[in-house]
Structure formats: structure tokens, C-alpha cells
Amino acid sequence: xxxxxxxxxxxxxxxxxxxxxxxxxxxxxxxxxxxxxxxxxxxxxxxxxxxxxxxxxxxxxxxxxxxxxxxxxxxxxxxxxxxxxxxxxxxxxxxxxxxxxxxxxxxxxxxxxxxxxxxxxxxxxxxxxxxxxxxxxxxxxxxxxxxxxxxxxxxxxxxxxxxxxxxxxxxxxxxxxxxxxxxxxxxxxxxxxxxxxxxxxxxxxxxxxxxxxxxxxxxxxxxxxxxxxxxxxxxxxxxxxxxxxxxxxxxxxxxxxxxxxxxxxxxxxxxxxxxxxxxxxxxxxx
Amino acid sequence: xxxxxxxxxxxxxxxxxxxxxxxxxxxxxxxxxxxxxxxxxxxxxxxxxxxxxxxxxxxxxxxxxxxxxxxxxxxxxxxxxxxxxxxxxxxxxxxxxxxxxxxxxxxxxxxxxxxxxxxxxxxxxxxxxxxxxxxxxxxxxxxxxxxxxxxxxxxxxxxxxxxxxxxxxxxxxxxxxxxxxxxxxxxxxxxxxxxxxxxxxxxxxxxxxxxxxxxxxxxxxxxxxxxxxxxxxxxxxxxxxxxxxxxxxxxxxxxxxxxxxxxxxxxxxxxxxxxxxxxxxxxxxxxxxxxxxxxxxxxxxxxxxxxxxxxxxx
Numbered sequence: 343x344x345x346x347x348x349x350x351x352x353x354x355x356x357x358x359x360x361x362x363x364x365x366x367x368x369x370x371x372x373x374x375x376x377x378x379x380x381x382x383x384x385x386x387x388x389x390x391x392x393x394x395x396x397x398x399x400x401x402x403x404x405x406x407x408x409x410x411x412x413x414x415x416x417x418x419x420x421x422x423x424x425x426x427x428x429x430x431x432x433x434x435x436x437x438x439x440x441x442x443x444x445x446x447x448x449x450x451x452x453x454x455x456x457x458x459x460x461x462x463x464x465x466x467x468x469x470x471x472x473x474x475x476x477x478x479x480x481x482x483x484x485x486x487x488x489x490x491x492x493x494x495x496x497x498x499x500x501x502x503x504x505x506x507x508x509x510x511x512x513x514x515x516x517x518x519x520x521x522x523x524x525x526x527x528x529x530x531x532x533x534x535x536x537x538x539x540x541x542x543x544x545x546x547x548x549x550x551x552x553x554x555x556x557x558x559x560x561x562x563x564x565x566x567x568x569x570x571x572x573x574x575x576x577x578x579x580x581x582x583x584x585x586x587x588x589x590x591x592x593x594x595x596x597x598x599x600x601x602x603x604x605x606x607x608x609x610x611x612x613x614x615x616x617x618x619x620x621x622x623x624x625x626x627x628x
Numbered sequence: 629x630x631x632x633x634x635x636x637x638x639x640x641x642x643x644x645x646x647x648x649x650x651x652x653x654x655x656x657x658x659x660x661x662x663x664x665x666x667x668x669x670x671x672x673x674x675x676x677x678x679x680x681x682x683x684x685x686x687x688x689x690x691x692x693x694x695x696x697x698x699x700x701x702x703x704x705x706x707x708x709x710x711x712x713x714x715x716x717x718x719x720x721x722x723x724x725x726x727x728x729x730x731x732x733x734x735x736x737x738x739x740x741x742x743x744x745x746x747x748x749x750x751x752x753x754x755x756x757x758x759x760x761x762x763x764x765x766x767x768x769x770x771x772x773x774x775x776x777x778x779x780x781x782x783x784x785x786x787x788x789x790x791x792x793x794x795x796x797x798x799x800x801x802x803x804x805x806x807x808x809x810x811x812x813x814x815x816x817x818x819x820x821x822x823x824x825x826x827x828x829x830x831x832x833x834x835x836x837x838x839x840x841x842x843x844x845x846x847x848x849x850x851x852x853x854x855x856x857x858x859x860x861x862x863x864x865x866x867x868x869x870x871x872x873x874x875x876x877x878x879x880x881x882x883x884x885x886x887x888x889x890x891x892x893x894x895x896x897x898x899x900x901x902x903x904x905x906x907x908x909x910x911x912x913x914x915x916x917x918x919x920x921x922x923x924x925x926x927x928x929x930x931x932x933x934x935x936x937x938x939x940x941x942x
Binding site for chain 1: 657659666670671673682684744747755757758763766767768769779782787827876877880881883905909914918921
């Protein structure tokens with residue numbers, strides 16, 4: 343390759359090379375979702391016909407699977423549970439993380455670095471390390487088998503993550519702005535709420551998006567702490583309760599998977615850029 | 629700032645005889661008091677719901693604790709039992725196979741995908757959005773779709789491979805055969821974890837100054853040479869972070885194996901987390917279950933150590 347202006351032909355070749363190589367990845371990433379949707383809309387006779395082409399719907403689209411999900415299962419209860427749990431756990435974690443993140447990023451006091459390290463270590467603790475003792479903690483707290491078991495335990499992974507993310511955003515705000523407010527007679531809390539928070543809105547949006555996504559998607563705790571059908575989350579309800587006996591009803595199973603993923607897909611499409619920046623900031627900053 | 633000014637005035641007039649409220653406010657306004665105050669909720673949460681359960685896990689692992697019956701201290705008996713257990717030995721082997729192969733694939737494909745995404749596409753945003761999607765969707769649900777794709781009779785993977793002439797009918801029963809089942813859970817893990825790798829490596833690529841490449845081109849470096857001597861060395865810090873992250877979360881994976889194989893066939897895909905779930909919750913033996921899940925701890929400790937020692941120092 344020669345430095346400087348490249349010919350038109352070389353540019354087209356390069357673009358073609360790029361597309362040709364990236365398309366397999368796009369196909370690999372999207373195919374399971376495509377297959378999920380198409381399975382949920384197919385009739386059982388076509389689904390279990392070995393001669394049919396699995397990529398297409400040839401005998402007409404049916405909505406029976408969704409009908410079954412809406413009227414014969416507790417699907418909407420699960421969705422409602424998931425929504426309550428995600429919104430509550432995310433809100434609680436956001437408040438705790440704003441306070442801790444600001445303190446760790448901005449204030450100077452003995453031990454601040456050790457606290458920062460503790461938060462970072464907690465961030466790396468996988469939920470699967472602690473689910474057995476936590477299942478006993480929720481029993482002792484008397485909230486076992488209720489949605490409160492999840493509202494109380496989800497902040498254990500949300501708060502470290504959110505604190506970590508917010509610390510990065512708080513550090514980008516110039517210190518002078520806060521000092522001005524303090525000199526003007528604002529209290530420290532007022533400075534945080536009125537001056538710092540409005541400047542950290544992108545970080546807060548990221549925390550809310552990731553908090554909602556992580557709690558909505560969470561599987562291990564939701565499976566472990568809740569066994570009553572009426573208190574399950576959408577992800578666990580679809581995964582555990584739609585499988586009846588030894589027969590898998592793939593149509594309704596895939597319909598449940600599509601619908602329970604839909605809220606996340608909608609938010610994701612809307613806020614794509616925040617997901618990308620939050621992902622990068624959360625892992626790399628600090 | 630009306631309230632703030634009043635606070636100052638109150639503090640000012642209170643010099644003669646400060647009221648208790650004003651004194652409390654003054655105390656609270658000190659940097660270290662305010663700092664500790666703000667961190668207190670997070671600290672309580674970490675102590676009560678992370679550190680304390682971790683201590684409990686250690687206690688459980690040293691006792692014969694069963695669901696519903698408080699156990700007695702039995703020392704290292706649980707560890708002796710599981711270390712001598714064939715299923716556990718198989719799980720250790722599985723975990724290392726699963727983690728090393730999956731992370732290796734994610735590194736190679738992730739760097740390759742990041743370099744592709746770095747190019748200027750007309751549909752750049754759309755392509756990035758599509759590629760990141762597997763990471764965002766609930767893993768348990770997308771794994772259901774994969775399970776169906778690997779179905780013993782109606783597998784779309786086999787259907788396609790047979791039509792393309794790659795395999796002869798009827799094709800493998802993916803989730804029913806040892807090596808194939810492991811390959812399947814690794815494939816799903818790579819599918820889900822690849823976007824994370826690619827997006828973070830992409831951020832690393834963006835931060836490399838263009839001048840380095842131009843200088844390398846002037847020196848006559850080939851595209852492989854530029855990758856080998858410019859891109860790779862400069863990506864090292866980012867790669868180190870993402871590999872450590874991915875290692876701990878792959879090693880402790882639960883969702884994919886639980887949904888697709890439940891550890892089968894014959895325990896050949898069990899990981900620490902799924903075995904701990906089976907023994908501790910399905911079997912009710914919390915002591916042994918906790919002991920099994922504690923085997924995740926050395927890996928966590930190693931990752932934390934490396935992160936603190938080499939990466940955050942920079």
C-alpha cells in the first residue's frame with residue numbers, strides 16, 4: 343500500500359473486503375434471534391417436519407404461541423415482577439453509587455484509596471461465588487421466595503459496577519466548579535446535587551441503562567431465591583416454567599424468549615451509543 | 629443558593645453561642661466526615677451482603693450444613709470428599725478446558741472483529757449495534773434459542789451442514805455427546821462474549837495515534853508488520869484488562885451450561901457454578917456446595933492481584 347491518495351479501485355476493493363469479512367460476524371450475532379422469532383411464529387406441523395426448510399415459514403404465520411403465552415401462563419405477572427425488581431433495584435443502587443462514587447472520586451480523607459480498591463474487588467466478584475450463602479441470608483431476612491429477595495441482593499453487583507462507572511464521570515468534572523459553589527456558600531450536599539449531578543448526566547444515564555439491563559437479565563439469583571411461579575422474573579419464568587415435563591414446546595418457549603427480551607432490545611436500540619460508551623468506560627477506566 | 633447563604637449566616641451568628649443544629653451542620657461539612665458519610669451506605673452493603681456471605685461460604689464449607697439443619701464443624705472433610713470425587717475432578721478439567729478455549733477464541737475473533745469495525749463503513753452504527761446485541765439480550769433466553777438450534781432431531785446447524793455437504797446425515801447429537809456438548813457450550817459463550825471483547829478492543833484501536841501507522845508505512849511495513857509492531861504492542865494494556873475480566877466471568881459462568889446441558893451428558897460440561905448449584909441446592913448439601921463454589925476464589929484472587937499489581941498502577 344502506498345502512502346497518500348489511493349485509487350478509486352483500491353478503495354472499492356478495500357470496502358468490499360471489509361463488508362465481506364464483517365458480514366459473517368453480523369450473521370453469527372443475529373441468527374439466533376432471527377431463528378427465535380421465526381420459530382415462535384411457525385405452526386407445530388411445520389416446526390417438526392424434517393423436510394421443511396428451517397429458515398423460512400412456508401405454511402403461514404401463526405400467533406397461537408403468543409396466544410398461549412398471554413392467556414394460559416403467568417407471563418404478564420413475570421414481566422411485571424421483572425419491571426418492579428429492575429426499576430427498584432436500579433434506583434436504590436443509583437443513589438448509593440452516586441454518593442459513594444462522588445466521595446471516592448472527589449473527597450480526600452484517610453482510607454479513601456482502600457475503599458476504592460474494595461469497591462473494585464467487589465466489582466470483580468462473580469455472583470456464582472456467593473449465591474449459596476445469600477440464599478440463606480434471604481431466608482433469615484424473611485424475604486425468601488418474594489421479589490424482595492432480588493431487590494435486596496441485586497445491589498450487591500450493581501453498586502460496585504455503578505460506583506466504578508460514576509467515579510470516572512465525576513473525575514472529568516473540573517474541580518473549580520465545585521469550589522466556586524462552596525465559596526458561594528452552598529453546602530457540600532447542595533454542591534453535589536445541584537452542580538455536580540447535572541454535569542454527570544451521561545454517566546447517570548449509563549448507570550440506569552446498565553442497571554436495568556443487568557437486573558432484567560440476571561438469572562442465577564432469580565432462579566435460586568424464588569420458586570413460586572407467581573413471584574418469578576420474566577427470564578426465569580420463561581426458562582423454567584414453560585418447559586413442561588419431557589416435552590419441549592419450542593414454539594411457545596421461543597415466543598416467551600422473544601417477548602421477555604423485547605424491553606431490553608427496545609431500550610438498546612434507543613440508547614445504543616450509551617451502551618458502547620458505558621461498556622468501554624466500565625471496563626477500561628480507573 | 630438561598631439555603632446555603634442562610635446556613636453561612638447561621639454559622640456566622642452562631643459564633644457567640646452556636647446552636648446544636650449549626651454545630652451539627654459544621655461537623656457534617658468537614659471533608660472527611662462528609663466523605664465517610666457518603667460512602668457509608670455502599671460500605672454497609674458490601675459488608676453485609678458481600679463480605680459477610682463470603683465468610684458464611686467459608687463457614688459452610690467447613691461444616692456439614694444441610695438445607696434446614698444447622699451443621700456441625702467438620703474441618704476440611706467437605707474438601708477431602710469433593711477432591712476425591714470423580715464428578716468434581718471432571719468439573720475442574722471442564723472448567724479449564726471451557727475457559728481456555730472460549731477465551732482464546734474471544735481474543736482472536738475479538739481483535740479481528742475490532743479491526744474490521746474500525747474501518748469506515750456506511751452502516752457503521754448499524755453494524756456495531758448488530759454485533760453488540762448478543763451481549764445485551766438475557767443470556768438465559770438466547771441460550772434457549774441455541775439449545776433449540778442444537779436439538780437432537782431438528783438441529784438447524786445439522787440441517788445446514790448436511791445440505792452444504794459438510795457432514796453426513798443425521799449429524800451429531802450435539803448436546804448428547806461429550807465433545808460436541810462442550811463445543812456447543814463454548815460456542816455459545818464465545819457468541820455472547822465476543823461483542824464485549826470487540827467493543828473494548830475497538831476503543832483501544834481508536835486511541836492509537838494515526839501518526840504511528842503513517843510512520844510505519846513510510847518505513848515500508850506490510851499490513852501484517854504494522855499489526856505486529858504497532859497495533860499489538862499498543863493494544864497490550866487494553867487486551868490485558870479485557871482478558872482478565874473475561875477469564876473470571878467465563879470461569880464462573882452458570883447460565884449457559886445450566887440452560888443447555890445441566891452439566892450433562894454424564895457431567896462432562898459441569899462447571900464449578902453449575903455443580904455447586906446441583907450439590908448445594910438440588911441436593912441440599914450446602915456445606916459441599918459452598919466448598920465447590922469456593923474453588924472460584926483462587927481464580928478471582930489471581931485476577932484481582934494482576935489487575936491491582938500491573939494494570940491500575942499505570
